[in-house]
Amino acid sequence: MTIAFVVQRYGLEINGGAELHCRWVAEHMRKYLPVEVLTSCAHDYITWRNHYPEGDEVINGITVRRFPVTKPRSPEKFGRLQNAILENEHAEKDELAWLEEEGPTSPKLIHFIRKHASDYDYFIFFSYRYYHSYWGIHAVPGKSILVPTAEHDPVIHLKIFRDLFRMPRAFVYNSEEERAMIQSLSRNEDVPGLVVGVGTEVPSSYSAERFRRKHEVKGPYILYIGRIDQNKGCPHLFDHFLRFKKDTGSDVKLVLIGNTVLKIPSHPDVRFLGFLSEEDKFDALSGAELLVMPSFYESLSMVTLEAWALGRPVLANARCEVLKGQCLRSNGGLFYENYGEFREALKLILSDPRLRAVLGENGKAYYSANYTWDIIEHKYLAIMNALGAKP
Amino acid sequence: MDGPMPTETKPGAPFEIDYDHVNVAEIMALIQKAAAEAPLAEAWEETAPRDPAQPASTLSPQASMPAPPAPGGTDWSPEPQGLKPKLKRILRKIMRPFFPVMRLLAFPVHEELRAAVKSLHDTNVRLDNLYRLLHLQAEKFERDLEIERTRLEIEQKRKDRGEHRLDLIEERLKDLDTSMAYIRLLHNLDHNLVVELTKLKIETDTLKSKFRILEKDQEFLQNREKALEERTSK
Numbered sequence: 001m002t003i004a005f006v007v008q009r010y011g012l013e014i015n016g017g018a019e020l021h022c023r024w025v026a027e028h029m030r031k032y033l034p035v036e037v038l039t040s041c042a043h044d045y046i047t048w049r050n051h052y053p054e055g056d057e058v059i060n061g062i063t064v065r066r067f068p069v070t071k072p073r074s075p076e077k078f079g080r081l082q083n084a085i086l087e088n089e090h091a092e093k094d095e096l097a098w099l100e101e102e103g104p105t106s107p108k109l110i111h112f113i114r115k116h117a118s119d120y121d122y123f124i125f126f127s128y129r130y131y132h133s134y135w136g137i138h139a140v141p142g143k144s145i146l147v148p149t150a151e152h153d154p155v156i157h158l159k160i161f162r163d164l165f166r167m168p169r170a171f172v173y174n175s176e177e178e179r180a181m182i183q184s185l186s187r188n189e190d191v192p193g194l195v196v197g198v199g200t201e202v203p204s205s206y207s208a209e210r211f212r213r214k215h216e217v218k219g220p221y222i223l224y225i226g227r228i229d230q231n232k233g234c235p236h237l238f239d240h241f242l243r244f245k246k247d248t249g250s251d252v253k254l255v256l257i258g259n260t261v262l263k264i265p266s267h268p269d270v271r272f273l274g275f276l277s278e279e280d281k282f283d284a285l286s287g288a289e290l291l292v293m294p295s296f297y298e299s300l301s302m303v304t305l306e307a308w309a310l311g312r313p314v315l316a317n318a319r320c321e322v323l324k325g326q327c328l329r330s331n332g333g334l335f336y337e338n339y340g341e342f343r344e345a346l347k348l349i350l351s352d353p354r355l356r357a358v359l360g361e362n363g364k365a366y367y368s369a370n371y372t373w374d375i376i377e378h379k380y381l382a383i384m385n386a387l388g389a390k391p
Numbered sequence: 392m393d394g395p396m397p398t399e400t401k402p403g404a405p406f407e408i409d410y411d412h413v414n415v416a417e418i419m420a421l422i423q424k425a426a427a428e429a430p431l432a433e434a435w436e437e438t439a440p441r442d443p444a445q446p447a448s449t450l451s452p453q454a455s456m457p458a459p460p461a462p463g464g465t466d467w468s469p470e471p472q473g474l475k476p477k478l479k480r481i482l483r484k485i486m487r488p489f490f491p492v493m494r495l496l497a498f499p500v501h502e503e504l505r506a507a508v509k510s511l512h513d514t515n516v517r518l519d520n521l522y523r524l525l526h527l528q529a530e531k532f533e534r535d536l537e538i539e540r541t542r543l544e545i546e547q548k549r550k551d552r553g554e555h556r557l558d559l560i561e562e563r564l565k566d567l568d569t570s571m572a573y574i575r576l577l578h579n580l581d582h583n584l585v586v587e588l589t590k591l592k593i594e595t596d597t598l599k600s601k602f603r604i605l606e607k608d609q610e611f612l613q614n615r616e617k618a619l620e621e622r623t624s625k
Contacts, residue, residue, distance in 0.1 A: 331415045340426030358413045
């Protein structure tokens with residue numbers, strides 16, 4: 001009895017949300033079932049150029065079968081095509097042309113799925129919006145489980161996806177909000193689905209002092225972890241933070257961890273540290289007053305879960321329904337919709353250590369109740385058991 | 392003493408927070424109220440980046456980024472002081488009537504007009520585009536609205552059907568109550584009948600016994616009668 005995870009990219013050095021999510025789940029499910037991964041040869045998510053050799057390799061004990069991308073993506077052409085379909089009336093074939101351009105276009109991967117459908121009991125597809133999921137689910141609808149990792153972005157309204165969401169055998173959602181969004185778009189309530197999410201690995205030891213010493217960070221700081229990008233709401237975060245400093249005269253610092261595609265404001269209290277190791281990341285989290293998540297689009301913020309795993313509170317963008325919903329359900333963080341709310345919420349959390357501690361404890365309890373690996377693994381097994389594939 | 396802990400206010404904290412039962416929704420309501428009442432409440436609205444799927448290289452990262460205030464900037468003063476600025480101001484006041492002539496001589500008016508017309512044209516094109524988008528959006532909303540309305544009607548019908556079924560169930564429940572009362576009465580009647588039958592059975596047995604005694608008495612008397620008759624005839 002074998003399960004295949006199908007994902008757009010796969011590798012130890014790939015840190016993209018859905019890809020990392022897939023790798024972690026595959027590595028954990030290996031304990032219970034024979035697992036394989038079907039993926040492309042791409043490493044770069046912008047062009048999907050072939051980087052890894054075609055064929056099989058073993059990564060952390062899992063057989064990974066790679067298939068070549070026949071047509072790399074042209075970002076300019078893709079951008080134009082996307083604008084055209086989002087702004088104009090269009091036919092289904094235009095949406096399929098957009099999907100083809102989005103990639104990673106790997107017909108060999110789809111052919112393999114179709115040809116070897118009987119070799120696997122279930123195909124677990126990650127990320128609804130890519131070529132591999134759309135055509136893969138069309139190839140084996142009765143054996144497909146979709147982990148949509150959907151965000152509230154405009155392409156989810158395309159007709160091809162409304163139809164796609166009614167096809168899989170089951171869904172593994174990342175959050176209640178994601179399930180509600182997909183169900184309201186496609187009316188697929190009859191397709192079974194479970195809110196699962198993903199666990200996280202918290203190191204056994206971490207030290208805020210080590211982080212402060214290593215990176216010369218003094219005084220209280222709030223932390224942002226992730227790609228520093230417009231889509232992640234970072235320009236608003238910079239603006240809000242600098243205005244907060246000016247309005248309140250607070251000595252708090254903003255520490256940024258991650259790769260950047262934006263110009264970071266030059267200010268003595270904005271510290272950009274670049275991409276750091278996992279150890280440094282958890283050290284930084286443990287010493288932060290709070291984690292700030294300004295992102296507009298998240299299907300499940302892993303870093304928010306990591307902050308809660310360490311008992312740190314979160315300040316999230318309320319425009320992201322998932323983050324807001326998680327803060328409300330966990331009572332582990334506050335959220336903001338505009339600068340006024342950002343200022344008041346940050347002022348409150350920074351000025352009240354007891355509230356900080358209580359929010360952190362609530363977050364930790366929420367994490368322990370929903371996102372430890374034991375719980376995640378058993379939810380996946382429960383889905384497969386419910387569908388009839390008893391391991 | 393049991394019961395909920397009193398709400399605590401931390402010195403300097405603007406809100407009353409029940410630390411034993413922290414409720415983020417309640418705290419957020421207080422924060423939103425405070426943000427709305429604050430004198431510096433912002434009218435500036437955040438707008439989400441329109442296209443999360445677009446690769447980073449095609450984005451214009453600075454497009455919607457409001458200019459952050461210059462760190463460590465000095466306070467702005469409305470009027471510079473000193474003799475030189477004062478003379479400049481007086482000179483500017485004297486020259487002011489001649490400004491249009493100077494501009495006419497210095498800049499070709501038609502260029503300015505062309506620039507203005509071009510700018511207006513560009514604005515018009517943008518407005519047309521926006522109007523078209525708005526129109527498309529409105530049509531989409533109308534369609535969505537129509538779908539929602541239909542869905543609502545279906546839900547309403549479903550609700551009506553449900554209510555009707557509820558009425559039927561209530562009626563059946565009433566019938567059931569009446570039947571239960573009858574059954575209870577029949578049960579009592581059965582019980583009484585059993586008691587009466589038992590009593591009758593006992594009475595029958597008593598009468599049978601009495602009858603047997605009477606039969607024996609009669610037999611005895613008949614025997615005595617015969618004996619007396621024999622003795623009399625002798």
